[in-house]
Amino acid sequence: MWRSATQAFVLLHRSMSMSTALPPSPIPLLTSVASYRQWRQKAFDERKSVGFVPTMGALHDGHLSLVQKSLAENDLTVLSIFVNPAQFAPHEDLATYPRTLPRDLELLTAQQESLCRYFFRRSKTCIHQALARIFRHRRDAFVEMKGYGHQMEGASRxxxxxxxxxxxxxxxxxxxxxxxxxxxxxxxQALLLRRLCKDLLFPHPEADHVHIVPTTRNPNDGLALSSRNAYLSVNERKFAPTLFKALQYAESAWSNGESKDRCVSGAVAVIDKVKTQAALDGVEVRLDYIEMNDSETFDVLDASSNTQLAGDIPVILSGALWVGKTRLIDNIVVGDLNRV
Structure with missing residues (x-):
């Protein structure tokens, strides 16, 4: 019999050696791909649905909202923690990315369900070694989203x-x-993974079973919850909601029929005003980008586009902003994401 409706599946970062002591936890432990597949086969045999929440750890309420949605919609829930070196450029924050496994396990345990951990250890079948080879640009299999990865975040990363x-x-x-x-x-990322499942005919999950859950925000100022928020100093934190405020301005202008160009320029003006205020307080605020994109192609909307010309395809208002040395991202989607 299943002990409960919840299971969690955790992958350790490749720098975690087999000898590293794991924090104490009431969560059961699986130690190999084979043992997980045995567990998964039991779920198949008993016709149990399995929800999956992939993460890079440093869990917060945003992650937990995904866990809670999965718990509500599935018999069993799997969660992974894996800081993926292959998605970091050499100059990015792989070495300093927050790793808070003991606290992560406390948060998961606090979901008041029986959770099951699954660790990939160092071995020839280990996902970490395969990814390390890709990261060093050696020969190996990899997946590329041709024609979709150079816009928006792809332009900067x-x-x-x-x-x-x-x-x-x-x-x-x-x-x-x-x-x-x-x-x-x-x-x-979420829309590309939905397309990946569609184009490569994934049976688990099928494309329409890749769910995009609304961003969890600080209730006081709207800042999107992110593991990287931990990098912000107290002084910097005051200016972190600037990006969301700029996107809200663009959304309001768009709903009032303004052109894409005027929406973006108005959002940039919001950031420029705060940038001046932040400088007086000793904080550097620097815009990476703000843009409006087609949610199917990720192409930038024409400068003269407005709500009447955009049609029924959802529009993505997105941006990235540096506050000090921390790069924050956020977005607002205008339209129904289920149409994508």
Whole structure:
């Protein structure tokens, strides 16, 4: 018999050695791909649905909202923690990315369900070693989203989506979830993974079982919850909601029939005003981009586009903003994402 409706599946970062002591936890432990597949076969045999929440750890309420949705919609839930080196460029924050496994396990245990951990250890079958070879540009299999990875986040992070598509393909092949859950904060990633499942005919999950859950925000100022928010100093944190405020301005202008060009320029003006205020407070605020894109192709909308010309396809208002040394991303989707 199943002990409960919840299971969690955790992958350790490849730098975690087999000898590293694991934090104490009431969560059961599976130690190999074979043992997980035995567990998964039991779920298949008993016709149990399996929800999957892939994460890079440093869990927060945004992650937990995905877990809770999966718990509500599936018999069993699997969660992974894996800091994927293949999606970080050499100059990015792989070495310093928050790793808070003991606290992560406390948060999962606090969901008041019986959780099951599954660790990939160092071995020839280990996902970490395969990804390390890709990261060093050696020969290996990888997945590339041709023609979709250079816009929006891809313009600033050209190696990002190949790394994401490759590791998630591996995770989907291992976990074989009925449903998978991603946060809207990473909207381009989520839409690309939905397309990946459609184009490559994934049976687990099928494309329409890749769910995009609304971004969880700070109730006081609207800041999108992110593991990278932990990098912000107290002084920097005051200016972190600027990007969301700029996107809200663009959304309002768009709904009032303004052109795409005027929406974006108005949003940039919001950031420029705060940038001046932040400088007086000793904080550097620097815009990476704000743009409006077609949610199917990710192509930038024409400058003269407005709500009447855009049609029924959802529009993505997105941006990235540096606050100090922390890069924050956010987006607002105008329209129904289920149409994509």
């Amino acid at each position: 050209p190696t990002f989506f190949r790394g994401v598509a490759t590791v998630v393909t591996k995770l989907f092949n291992a976990v074989q979830p009925t449903n998978a859950y991603f946060g809207q904060k990473d909207i381009q």
